[in-house]
Amino acid sequence: MPITHDALCDDYEKMWDNAVAGGVEYLKAYPNLNSLVVGLSGGIDSTFTAALARATIGKIDRHIELIGYSLPILSNKEDEKERAVMAGKQYCDKFAVSEQLAVGAMGLVAMIDHNLTDELCRSDTPADILIRIGNIKARCRMAFLYDRAQKYNGMVLSTDNLTEYLLGFWTLHGDVGDFGFIQRLWKTEVYGLAEWRGKLVSDGALLAGVDAKPTDGLGVSDSDLSQLLPDWKGSYRSGYECIDEILMAYTNGDAYIKVGDHNLPIGAMIETHPVLVRHLATHFKRENPTNLSRVELLNGNSSST
Secondary structure, three states: OOOOOOOOOOOHHHHHHHHHHHHHHHHHOOOOOOEEEEEOOOOHHHHHHHHHHHHHHOOOOOOOEEEEEEOOOOOOOHHHHHHHHHHHHHHOOEEEEOOHHHHHHHHHHHHHOHHHHHHHOOOOOOHHHHHHHHHHHHHHHHHHHHHHHHHOOEEEEEOOOHHHHHHOOOOOOOOOOOEEOOOOOOHHHHHHHHHHHHHHOOOHHHHHHHOOOOOOOOOOOOOHHHHHOOOOOOOHHHHHHHHHHHHHHHHHOOOEEEEOOEEEEHHHHOOOOHHHHHHHHOHHHHOOOOOOOHHHHHHOOHHHO
16 A cells, blocks of 8 residues: 555544445445444544444435444453443444354364464463464454345455554454545544544544544553553654654655654664654565565566576
């Protein structure tokens, strides 16, 4: 996916209308599609995706159901579950909480490697173990959502944004759906859009999502910012604006980026700043899958001969 080099946009009405119009055009191209399936985590991204899907369906002249699921697995907090239920009831034609998936997911963890379960019982479970277990959780959730899409002749909605994409804050084969309303919007823009829309139509689910602590939902860390800006003292939203500015400056090829009160050289940050370190370390995800070209297969790689 090409990386945008545009500045942050705050024309929220135009962005909302364009997102809905894009969804309408996509659905018109698939007249046999009967449903949209979305996993609701209780976070701003999935909540806003569901709000866009609801508005999009309202402009289609055939019946399409929005089907939502909350899929808590072990590490999800009660407030996240409550916000997911709020969003499900607000936007979805059908909504369910599947607590049973947690049993299956943790059973799969034990079946894959019983040592993982033992490690999870520790008070200081290592980060690499939490990541392995988190990946299994994410892939279980996606298997569930795609099964429901098959059952209801539908498609799964992606809920990731551009910032998450560039940071690799997603699990290969565990997060990406069939259609993404917001994957090319910066997290800062998602916050702004959700707040604008929430206030415009008095949408409590959206406003609750704006105020929520951003997490990966996998139990890897307490919040996204604890991984990306460990010394950050401001709000989560302002923290993400800082992250977006760093990523935008880097992908634009700028020489300097303003971080707080300082203009810092990008080159000096590449190997030390958590945002850029993570962006560069997750490049392989954005290139996945990698396939040998037909030229390489038939003629070999000329650079190695």
